[in-house]
Amino acid sequence: MQSRVIAANYDMSDTEVSRAHSPRPRRGPKWGRILLIAAALSFLGIFLALPLLAVFVQALARGVGAYVAAVSDPMAWAAVKLTLRIAATAVPVNLVFGVAAAWAIAKFDFRGKSTLITLIDLPFAVSPVIAGLIFILIFGTHGWFGGYLRAHHIRVVFAVPGIVLATIFVTFPFIARELIPVMQAQGKDDEETALSLGASGWQTFWRVTLPNIRWGLLYGVLLCNARAMGEFGAVSVVSGHIRGLTNTMPLHVEILYNEYNYVGAFAVASLLALLALLTLAGKSFLEWRQPELRHSSRQPPDRTRRERI
Amino acid sequence: MSILLRGIAKQFGEFAAVENINLDVPTGALIALLGPSGCGKTTLLRIIAGLETPDRGQVLFDGKDATSWPIRDRRVGFVFQHYALFRHMTVFENVAFGLKVKPRRERPPAGKIRKKVRSLLELVQLDWAADRYPAQLSGGQKQRVALARALAVDPDVLLLDEPFGALDSQVRHELRRWLRRLHDELHFTSVFVTHDQQEAIEVADTIVVLNRGKIEQCGIPGEIYDLPTSAFVHRFLGQVNELPVRMRQGRAHVGPLDISLNAAAASDGGNSIALIRPHEIEIGPEAAGWSASVLAVRVIGPIVRLELYAEGQSVSEPLEAEISRERYEAERFSVGQKVGLRFRRWQVFPADAALTTPPGAA
Numbered sequence: 001m002q003s004r005v006i007a008a009n010y011d012m013s014d015t016e017v018s019r020a021h022s023p024r025p026r027r028g029p030k031w032g033r034i035l036l037i038a039a040a041l042s043f044l045g046i047f048l049a050l051p052l053l054a055v056f057v058q059a060l061a062r063g064v065g066a067y068v069a070a071v072s073d074p075m076a077w078a079a080v081k082l083t084l085r086i087a088a089t090a091v092p093v094n095l096v097f098g099v100a101a102a103w104a105i106a107k108f109d110f111r112g113k114s115t116l117i118t119l120i121d122l123p124f125a126v127s128p129v130i131a132g133l134i135f136i137l138i139f140g141t142h143g144w145f146g147g148y149l150r151a152h153h154i155r156v157v158f159a160v161p162g163i164v165l166a167t168i169f170v171t172f173p174f175i176a177r178e179l180i181p182v183m184q185a186q187g188k189d190d191e192e193t194a195l196s197l198g199a200s201g202w203q204t205f206w207r208v209t210l211p212n213i214r215w216g217l218l219y220g221v222l223l224c225n226a227r228a229m230g231e232f233g234a235v236s237v238v239s240g241h242i243r244g245l246t247n248t249m250p251l252h253v254e255i256l257y258n259e260y261n262y263v264g265a266f267a268v269a270s271l272l273a274l275l276a277l278l279t280l281a282g283k284s285f286l287e288w289r290q291p292e293l294r295h296s297s298r299q300p301p302d303r304t305r306r307e308r309i
Numbered sequence: 310m311s312i313l314l315r316g317i318a319k320q321f322g323e324f325a326a327v328e329n330i331n332l333d334v335p336t337g338a339l340i341a342l343l344g345p346s347g348c349g350k351t352t353l354l355r356i357i358a359g360l361e362t363p364d365r366g367q368v369l370f371d372g373k374d375a376t377s378w379p380i381r382d383r384r385v386g387f388v389f390q391h392y393a394l395f396r397h398m399t400v401f402e403n404v405a406f407g408l409k410v411k412p413r414r415e416r417p418p419a420g421k422i423r424k425k426v427r428s429l430l431e432l433v434q435l436d437w438a439a440d441r442y443p444a445q446l447s448g449g450q451k452q453r454v455a456l457a458r459a460l461a462v463d464p465d466v467l468l469l470d471e472p473f474g475a476l477d478s479q480v481r482h483e484l485r486r487w488l489r490r491l492h493d494e495l496h497f498t499s500v501f502v503t504h505d506q507q508e509a510i511e512v513a514d515t516i517v518v519l520n521r522g523k524i525e526q527c528g529i530p531g532e533i534y535d536l537p538t539s540a541f542v543h544r545f546l547g548q549v550n551e552l553p554v555r556m557r558q559g560r561a562h563v564g565p566l567d568i569s570l571n572a573a574a575a576s577d578g579g580n581s582i583a584l585i586r587p588h589e590i591e592i593g594p595e596a597a598g599w600s601a602s603v604l605a606v607r608v609i610g611p612i613v614r615l616e617l618y619a620e621g622q623s624v625s626e627p628l629e630a631e632i633s634r635e636r637y638e639a640e641r642f643s644v645g646q647k648v649g650l651r652f653r654r655w656q657v658f659p660a661d662a663a664l665t666t667p668p669g670a671a
Contacts, residue, residue, distance in 0.1 A: 190395060192389075192393070194395075196381070196385060196459075197458065197461075198411060199406070200381070200410070208395055
């Protein structure tokens with residue numbers, strides 16, 4: 001037995017307050033820094049900047065006139081429009097699904113939660129080609145619903161609906177995956193506070209939850225959008241490659257390339273790259289426009305929850 | 310508003326967070342739920358708030374069964390340990406939130422909201438920070454914003470979950486006194502959760518000590534400190550020396566000291582321990598008591614703490630005694646000096662109770 005001293009009558013220690021003193025990083029030797037930076041830059045150059053540059057160089061290889069002609073080709077235009085339409089359908093669908101799934105997973109405990117998390121990852125694990133084949137198997141002429149669909153003159157496979165379905169399938173983890181950790185880290189305190197202050201569930205979502213996750217959400221949407229526009233494998237299987245009808249931009253690029261039309265292929269590819277660059281620029285612009293919001297909602301929650309007295 | 314808990318029980322999987330809790334919180338009371346982590350105090354608070362539903366039992370607000378009321382209908386203000394301020398809103402917008410989300414019929418006009426928020430910010434002495442974002446405030450300031458926000462909707466009950474747990478001791482001390490004053494001015498019913506016995510004693514009218522999902526003791530602070538009904542409560546409220554009780558010729562002894570006077574529990578012949586608070590050990594000349602030597606002397610502001618080793622004491626930890634500064638100045642005990650110990654007060658509990666104390670309480 002021991003004499004036990006339980007709590008001091010005076011607050012001498014305050015264990016709850018952990019002040020993170022981050023010591024200044026020690027500077028390594030100069031050549032080491034130069035070497036590391038050079039390695040990082042050359043890696044970035046070779047794997048990111050160079051291919052991007054090559055796309056534009058190839059597209060403009062025969063001059064601006066050939067580029068404009070290739071881009072304004074009606075078939076190319078049809079592919080651009082189809083791609084935008086598909087992204088405009090798949091992204092909102094996955095936005096709603098992703099937010100709902102992340103909300104459910106982060107804020108509630110229920111049976112089958114881990115199964116749901118695994119299912120969300122499924123499209124990442126399955127090869128896109130197989131994803132496409134699944135839809136052929138289900139909706140194709142000899143598929144499970146093939147007879148029914150044919151009888152009602154509904155085309156899914158080798159038509160736009162099939163492409164949309166395949167795109168949704170392939171891109172659906174992006175938003176949920178981006179949001180789950182953000183929402184889990186933020187916990188339920190904010191929502192519970194809002195409810196205790198008399199807010200309805202809707203008000204809580206729009207005024208508290210959504211602003212808290214907006215940067216994660218935006219990032220998820222951008223990734224989802226990039227993939228939706230760029231998806232090749234799954235779309236290739238279900239589209240049927242009908243020019244002007246079911247050819248998306250990536251498919252159109254491949255067709256042109258196979259026809260040795262390099263300028264055309266790279267011109268369309270450059271449009272695709274341009275769309276990607278535009279989305280990134282849009283994100284940077286939003287962040288730059290609202291610095292104080294970025295500041296407040298980007299801080300990792302454990303940082304804001306620490307003391308700064 | 311009065312709160313009545315009747316037979317509340319809540320289980321999380323296999324773990325019984327609270328079991329059969331009955332508690333009566335009269336209108337205008339300030340009650341502390343005190344206990345070590347995992348004792349169920351936060352669960353109980355969340356049940357009162359409506360953030361958890363009890364598996365069994367009833368929550369009555371002013372005599373009306375509120376067990377199934379959703380949180381937004383309960384008129385409770387809830388304050389979290391980590392403030393839970395809305396990070397994307399300014400201090401002003403945070404405080405105004407509860408007023409702005411009211412249905413249009415009940416919502417006060419914008420001018421009125423502004424006036425009310427201003428006056429609340431003045432109340433918490435943060436009117437200068439109205440346009441700041443929470444990230445720009447210190448912890449104490451954030452918690453005051455959280456309080457103002459909770460008060461904006463005129464709650465009948467204020468519930469605080471370890472409200473000062475994440476703060477410096479200095480700020481904590483200020484906020485405690487401030488909360489007490491606020492409570493006395495505004496007369497709402499408050500329940501707050503803490504694991505800090507000092508905080509409970511300083512702030513609350515009534516302390517409810519919880520252990521393992523059950524109420525150990527409930528009473529006014531002085532009574533709980535002086536007359537704990539169990540070894541657990543004795544240990545949890547302040548420091549304590551624990552020494553085994555030995556029976557000799559039908560008399561209970563700790564070392565050479567006869568403690569039979571207050572040792573009914575020991576006379577059953579079982580293993581017992583005596584619990585003695587540091588300030589209840591009297592230090593005199595060696596001949597006048599249990600012979601002991603001074604191991605260490607530590608001056609802590611107005612009091613002086615001595616570590617002592619009593620001759621033949623059967624525990625390895627030194628005993629702790631506290632004397633006043635004046636006494637120390639007069640006697641000048643020094644390390645190595647031989648002294649005699651006596652106990653002014655003690656309490657005896659069965660020894661097996663020692664096992665029920667969670668390690669590292671408080």
